[in-house]
Amino acid sequence: MLPDGSSAHPHNSGFLAVDSGGSGLRVAVGTYDGAPPAEGRSAEPVRTGERGIDPGHLLERVLPLARTLAADAGVERLTTAVIGAAGFATLGDALRAELPDALTGALGVRQVALAADAVTAYIGALGPRPGAVLAAGTGLIAIGTDLTAWRRADGWGHLLGDCGGGAWIGRAGLEAALRAYDGRTGGSVPLLERARERFGQPPELPGLIYPRPDRAALLASFAPDVAACAPHDPVATGILRAAARHMAESAAAACPASGMPEVACTGGLLNLADPLLTFLHEELTRQVPHARQTVAEGDPLHGCVRLAVALAAGEAVWPEDPYLLHVTGADNRAT
């Protein structure tokens, strides 16, 4: 409420928030009064083609959901849209070129923000406070900000980096299984047994993994087995300890070097729980001693919602950047 008792937004205006990732997209539509938004999802990931992430395909998936959810939430007019997308930093050219006008044309929105999923993860986890967020799922990326600029570390994918992420842990676990099978040093018999249960006999493994387009996800599917073996297997424990060390290395590189930053971790890898989280706590304490370790407040979709509400209120504090957080359209506070 404004001091004169009127609302900054008509009660029937609202926002659209989209979190687009490798396993599909999640959409939220809500009003600016703090009521929980209506949420929906589409299981089909947005296509990536020669021009990068395909804006037409994204709109095809988003627009019907947005209209249905707006009706559910009693929103008559969408004024702000936030699209958080995996790959936006490197594959977002077509989105930047086409999405703002297309969303204005189709939905009447006045302000559009396009953001890398790491940025929406950050905003969902730490909101308007400085620090660093580790997004740890199949991959691993750290993003930090002092609220002046963003700083990224890792996120290079399963061949070039993503050190300590799910595919990294699963891959290391399978290597240890095959070392045991070969009689090489560094092998783990418990991991070999787990690999047999999950994938069959070791000679079948290359044929199962290399032809698959989702190789990284398949490697990551073995990470829970590494975590399950860790309590009684020193090789598995060593893999998790190294993963935690690498995760903290990325957090340290992304985190503001001074001030009172916070560090939080989000993503599916947290489900592995102990001992990974204990090791991560120890490594963050050692490598980023000046940062306060906190629990993420919300997920990337929550970050999109937060960003939409803050933009509509003219209260967005996060640094704009063409590859990480690209905002277009007038501040619609006076709508």
Added chain:
Amino acid sequence: MLPDGSSAHPHNSGFLAVDSGGSGLRVAVGTYDGAPPAEGRSAEPVRTGERGIDPGHLLERVLPLARTLAADAGVERLTTAVIGAAGFATLGDALRAELPDALTGALGVRQVALAADAVTAYIGALGPRPGAVLAAGTGLIAIGTDLTAWRRADGWGHLLGDCGGGAWIGRAGLEAALRAYDGRTGGSVPLLERARERFGQPPELPGLIYPRPDRAALLASFAPDVAACAPHDPVATGILRAAARHMAESAAAACPASGMPEVACTGGLLNLADPLLTFLHEELTRQVPHARQTVAEGDPLHGCVRLAVALAAGEAVWPEDPYLLHVTGADNRAT
């Protein structure tokens, strides 16, 4: 010559030797009198389909070359054929089922041996003596024998193993380059400069590498840069030292544990020369102290030739194995 002055083979009979690998195939046709064989090559690799390595496609590539080379070498009748093929151990079912009869039908050969490329590398390198051979190119595999059975270590491909091979070294070098770019620990500025020269700006790298079917070869193409940086960069030196340790781990697992085995290394990775070879010598001395380190006598095609000549003479000493060395047809010594 036999004691009665006659030859074991008519002067116009000979052998066919084929080394089929990822970069095409090499073919040799020669006589049994020790004269250098005639050699040819086809740049197109043999296709791998749902049934594994495609015997029809292999024959298409081999038969015209075999006939041309036989004419060049003055060989009127091919009596023995040896086909060494990368992937034979796991993808050789169709070759085993069809190739012997097809080669007999098309060329009249009486004896056919199908072998994994690791086996032909072994025979080319060490001949009839016990020991272990490291085949180090883009990938890495060790194979050893006490002349009773074969023992393999690693060779699992660039995601699951091939530890210390070309793709392993190149991948580690690129990770170090990107660590420097991110400001993470473990980074190497010299490797970052090399990566920029070879691939452009770091943000371009994922888009260059992940869509390529020859990702492993592309990673391996950076291995010479790691070797070039090693004299003045401790990170690059550390990568080569770790590679040598892993190579020796595989040699140790494959090598006979007793007796007087020899250990040799073959493959393109030897071109990296020092300091890799110095480290490898040190690691082999440490991990396989009972083995004599020797220089490989010949390459895998030479191994195919040796195997063909030995089979024709009834003097093949290497253990037969359906997945590693599969011999069919009568001993044709009396031809």
